[in-house]
Amino acid sequence: MMPDDAMTSATRIVGRSVPRMDAPGKVTGTALYAADFALPGMLYGKVLRSSEPHARLVRIDAGRAARLPGVRAVITAADVPDVRYGGSVKDERVFARDRIRFAGQPLAAVAATSPDAAAAALTAIEVVCEPLRPVFDVAAALAPGAPLVHDAWASYTALPILHRDGNVCNRARIVVGDVERGFVEADRVFENRFTTSSVHQGYTEPRAAVAQWDSSGQVTVWSNTQLPFEIQTTLAEILQLPPSKVRVIVPGIGGGFGGKLRIGVEHFAALLAMKTGRPVKVMTTSEEELTAAYARQPATVAVKTGVTNDGRLTAREARLWFDTGAFAGSGPGVASVATLMLAGPYRIPNLLLEGFAVYTNKTNFGSFRAPSGPQANFAVESQMDIIADALGLDPLELRLKNIVREGEEGPTGQVLTAVGLEECLRRAADAIGWRDRRPEVGRGKGIACGWWTTTGGSSGVYVKVNPDGTVALNTGAAEIGTAALTGAAQVLAEDLGVQMADINVVSADTLSTPFDFGAQGSRTAFAVGNACRAAVADLKRQILALASKHLGVEESALALREGSVVGAGKRATLGELARISQASGGGLIAHGTFVAPPTPYDTKRVEGHVYPAFHSPSFHAHATDLSVDAETGEITIHRYVVAQDVGFAMNPAAIEGQIEGGVAQGLGQALSEEIVYENGRVLNANLTDYKMPTARDVPRVESILVQHPSLVGPFGAKGVGEPPNIEPPAAIANAVASATGVRITSLPITAEKVALALRELAK
């Protein structure tokens, strides 16, 4: 293990590229995932989904299906409590009851002795419905006289701060200064419109859950959720049980990227298991993933920005409309975050920014790694280049002139600290060779920058010293692949003076592990790491008090070093002390907690906002060098550079892995991925036609880790997981424009789109 940076010479374990703890199990195939989980006597559940996007459900008859061989239960809305649930708006039910709102909405579920028997039973369920006039996109949903996706929207329970109206389930707004005055002060005003498509998280493990009830009336659900405690609450609501009767365990997760935050198949498994008295497993198909999961919201973005001739931004009025689909889901929150992203990491004195979450007759879109980030960033960072070109300014210089700096305010008035943005921009630009921006015909370089949050929420850990001196880290957070729990364990090992090999992690069981806000929002290593620091502080007090008594040495003369307490020429190992405590005091154990301190902001600037400030924000710049084939429009990426301010690089190799993977996923959204809808139905609901990047498609990504330490994060760390997903579409669009003069304003930037635009330009 080599130190990666001179900064870390004072540390043993944090700041070093320690191998992730769970790698051996994963490379040998012994690591258990939820999709692998099975119980004796287990049945297989499948879900019947609507083929109609908007209809009145007249009748559903499961009689014939229930009599088929191997079928043990068929359930519909009539068999489950009539409960509406949901995060910020309670607008969703387990099964459609009288109204179908999207093609893919669950109508019934079957449990059978094999997946084949369950699938056969689905085809035997008779559904009668009468189609209703649908709204397939935001424009249709907002048109005067548009049908309401939820007639009774006003009666739904919802967060009181939301601004709801008909098909709009939230309008979040930021107002600063006076945009009209700002536009008057401007020499030029630019208005542009951008659109993005829906893209799927693309985790390789389908969503899966196994549920089993016990004789006490408790249900245990083994699921690959990122948020076991939220799933516990939601299941309790759906099943009408106290939360203590619902236990959620995460055996292992094959990728989430936000797609496994909200309830997926857990409720179907639990309801079928209740009905049959047998354990039931439900796992999604690729078709279900692409038609009825929580893909990224398609967006329409209108940006109007005023600027002086020398490139000073004076005002921005921007609106972003998310198609949130048939239910609100994450939409109201994501629309809120979008407004902060529309401001960009820029100092703009006058702002009017609005984010809308709009109901349509499509699947309930959700949270995908940096939700709202790529859509908003594609729009505002594309426009920055449009402005620079029109004013004859270098796009890098335009950005440097306007970026936020240390101590300045964010759009809602939060005071920004640890702002490493200028360094990110300059280092990314230098690395890509920015001075030579158009090295040859058809080749160009592009740059884009942004900021993002480290999500708050609370985390608790129990840290226990075992009788052999090793240490158990018990956390409610799930390891979704980011190595965040390896990062937290590094913090623990560093502070407690033990080795990585001494630490065992137990995680994500709502009954036995302490609460955690969950693996979301780039927060896990940050928050669990800090909870570990708190636990070690408590544990050290316990250890030193015990050692003092045992060794007969004053506490002040003792120190914890390399797994032992030493002082006054005496020594006691952690193992010895743990055994003494087990014999006399119940063992050495500490409960460490952390909650991100609130980030003060100006409440007068926001309305309908559920995410008004970015905690410990990170800053980043992406630069790319690419060529465009003049005939085919095909894009070849020569180089891709990311400079990201990570605060403190807890585990450089793991962070680089996050950057490389986030860019690959972002390039998918930028270049090839799109869930294609026609009249509310998905045309490409399989992995042959939904094109994710393969090993042949992703370029080598060069990472530059910039470190402006956060005041809050462990050792100064900031959240790192989501940001790399934000800038790729804008960086690619800007490089394509630089290479060809063609400005593509919709995602994905396919070769066909570029070729057509090139032909148009040549006319």
Next chain:
Amino acid sequence: MTRIALSLTINGQTHDVLAEPHRTLLDVLRTDLGLIGTKENCLEAECGVCTVLLEGAAVNACILLAAQCQGRAIVTIEGLAAPGQLHPLQRAFIDHGAVQCGYCIPGMILAAKAYLDTNPEPDGDGVREALAGNLCRCTGYQRIIDAVLSAARALRTSPPSQAAR
């Protein structure tokens, strides 16, 4: 449905299984034999998480009938190295940070194994081509490519004794 008696040679051991003729190798491996290192996802040979070796070639177990595999040697991730040992590919994947969520990794390693067996001196482009049928959504592939190239070097200098059955 009528079941047929199958005799499958997996990781050097013979397994006798009664299974319906339409069942896939993937299903039999996971459900009947508990060999869950072979993963399940798209079931249409697009993602590669179910990759196993059939007579040394990388195949998608999700579209292969178990009945087609009788009398042919199958290797799954569980059989790549002796228990407690790591194949050089497995070692390299750990050392290069090529693993994140890990769900694609067993298939990825076996696809790489099949490729290296016939291409012991690969270059990066060759490895990218060989792994293009295995989707990974976490890593961006670079560390996987680096790990395979590194394992190829290790295998050339010291072939594993227990492994590579």
